[in-house]
Amino acid sequence: MKASGAAETPIKEPFLGAWKAVVQAHAAVTGQLQEALTEAGLPPLAWYELLVTLATAPERRLRMGELAEALVISRGGLTKLVDRLVKAGLVDRDFCAEDRRASYAVLLPAGEELLAEMRPTVAAELDRSLVGVLSDREAESIREGLDRVRNSACSGG
Amino acid sequence: MKASGAAETPIKEPFLGAWKAVVQAHAAVTGQLQEALTEAGLPPLAWYELLVTLATAPERRLRMGELAEALVISRGGLTKLVDRLVKAGLVDRDFCAEDRRASYAVLLPAGEELLAEMRPTVAAELDRSLVGVLSDREAESIREGLDRVRNSACSGG
DNA sequence: GAAGATTGAATATTCAATCTTA
DNA sequence: TAAGATTGAATATTCAATCTTC
Numbered sequence: 001m002k003a004s005g006a007a008e009t010p011i012k013e014p015f016l017g018a019w020k021a022v023v024q025a026h027a028a029v030t031g032q033l034q035e036a037l038t039e040a041g042l043p044p045l046a047w048y049e050l051l052v053t054l055a056t057a058p059e060r061r062l063r064m065g066e067l068a069e070a071l072v073i074s075r076g077g078l079t080k081l082v083d084r085l086v087k088a089g090l091v092d093r094d095f096c097a098e099d100r101r102a103s104y105a106v107l108l109p110a111g112e113e114l115l116a117e118m119r120p121t122v123a124a125e126l127d128r129s130l131v132g133v134l135s136d137r138e139a140e141s142i143r144e145g146l147d148r149v150r151n152s153a154c155s156g157g
Numbered sequence: 158m159k160a161s162g163a164a165e166t167p168i169k170e171p172f173l174g175a176w177k178a179v180v181q182a183h184a185a186v187t188g189q190l191q192e193a194l195t196e197a198g199l200p201p202l203a204w205y206e207l208l209v210t211l212a213t214a215p216e217r218r219l220r221m222g223e224l225a226e227a228l229v230i231s232r233g234g235l236t237k238l239v240d241r242l243v244k245a246g247l248v249d250r251d252f253c254a255e256d257r258r259a260s261y262a263v264l265l266p267a268g269e270e271l272l273a274e275m276r277p278t279v280a281a282e283l284d285r286s287l288v289g290v291l292s293d294r295e296a297e298s299i300r301e302g303l304d305r306v307r308n309s310a311c312s313g314g
Numbered sequence: 315g316a317a318g319a320t321t322g323a324a325t326a327t328t329c330a331a332t333c334t335t336a
Numbered sequence: 337t338a339a340g341a342t343t344g345a346a347t348a349t350t351c352a353a354t355c356t357t358c
Contacts, residue, residue, distance in 0.1 A: 014296035015287040019186070021303035026183040027229035028310040029176070046348090064319060072184035077349050079320055084348095101318045101357045129310040130172040138302045139171035145295045146178035153185040153286040203326090221341060234327050236342055241326095258335045258340045 022146070029129050036125045042118050043088075046071075046081060051090065051115040054107040061094065061106040090114055179303070186286050193282045199275050200245075203228075203238060208247065208272040211264040218251065218263040247271055 033045050053070050054060055062070070068078040082105050085091040090111035094104040130139065190202050210227050211217055219227070225235040239262050242248040247268035251261040287296065 012284075012288060014293045014300065015283065015291065017300040018291065018296040018303075019283055019287060021300040021307070022179060022183055022186075024229070025303040025307040025310070026179050028307040029179075031229065032310045044348095065317095072181070072188065074350055075319065076321080076351075080348080083320095099318085099358075103319065126172065126176055127169075129306055130176060131169060133305050133309045134172065134175065134302050136171045138298070139175040141295070142299055142302055143171065143174040143178040145291050145299055146175075146182040148290050149286055150178070150182045150185040152290045153182070153189045201326095222339095231328055232341070233329075233343080237326080240342095256336075256340085260341065 029125070032129065033122060033125050036121050037118065040121050042121060043114070045122075047085065047090075048115070048118050048122060050081060050085060050105075051107065051111050051118070054091065054105060055112065055115055061104045063102050063104055065102075067105055085111070186283070189286065190279060190282050193278050194275065197278050199278060200271070202279075204242060204247075205272070205275050205279060207238060207242060207262075208264065208268050208275070211248065211262060212269065212272055218261045220259050220261055222259075224262055242268070 030045065037043065037045060037048070049071055050067070053067060054062060064078060064082070065075065067082075068075050071078065073081070082091060082093070085105075086093060090108055092106045092108055094106050096102055096104060134142070187202065194200065194202060194205070206228055207224070210224065211219060221235060221239070222232065224239075225232045228235065230238070239248060239250070242262075243250060247265055249263045249265050251263050253259055253261060291299070
């Protein structure tokens with residue numbers, strides 16, 4: 001019988017450290033982004049993420065399910081998030097005639113305007129946190145590696 | 158006057174891509190961890206994070222403020238999270254005689270036991286998402302780079 | 315019956331205000 | 337007066353149940 005307490009589950013070291021760094025960096029940068037937006041009198045980061053996702057989507061529209069997946073939140077959560085943006089006049093719902101179950105979120109001009117207003121604040125924060133801190137090659141390498149991690153996590157349910 | 162709409166804020170490319178990858182990888186892996194814990198009938202990831210943070214702290218205890226900072230959540234949020242763990246008998250509060258304003262969260266034996274129960278599930282998920290997907294050198298490089306990002310984000314308030 | 319989305323209940327998180335001690 | 341922590345109100349998020357359409 002081993003005396004060392006619970007079963008050992010080491011999580012080989014360089015990987016645990018990498019994961020912790022992802023968690024900490026994500027939380028730190030996200031927190032700074034939130035704070036910068038709040039101080040600038042702008043809406044929360046979740047709104048920005050939704051607006052920018054729609055802005056880069058074909059036709060500036062996306063089905064609710066796809067949007068939820070892109071933002072990595074639950075379907076129910078997205079419905080209510082979109083509710084708030086609709087009430088704010090930034091986004092509209094659209095029902096497609098082809099499949100009348102599906103509904104779309106569509107970016108409105110006012111949403112584009114707000115996005116343009118928020119962008120400098122977000123960009124400045126990301127610039128401060130990333131540019132100059134990572135080299136181009138490091139940034140590229142991190143993106144490539146973490147994209148693989150995401151795919152690996154998603155595939156294996 | 159520039160006619161190109163809002164001020165351009167490009168966020169130079171390799172960095173934006175890296176940040177998106179951090180967000181996506183974090184969300185994907187966190188989601189898988191949550192799901193794996195739920196399916197195993199275990200408490201949520203936030204509990205694991207708190208327990209493991211206490212377990213690796215000197216004396217298995219930490220002041221509330223330090224713990225909140227380590228977990229990157231608000232002070233009020235931590236108070237209520239600890240409330241739940243105390244009610245579950247996993248953690249205890251302790252008041253230090255030196256500075257009677259401060260309170261400590263202390264890991265109890267039951268908390269260590271639960272931690273040992275949760276660890277294999279978490280380890281298996283991290284293993285599946287990271288090990289074999291990243292090389293040792295990549296993991297090391299990601300950790301090093303993102304640690305710098307975190308410090309850069311935190312410092313500049 | 316299954317897929318897509320919405321709703322309501324339960325839960326978790328933050329923000330501002332408060333309380334206690336230094 | 338400030339630091340540390342807690343509380344209550346407001347907000348946001350998830351989960352399960354429901355509704356509509358395929």
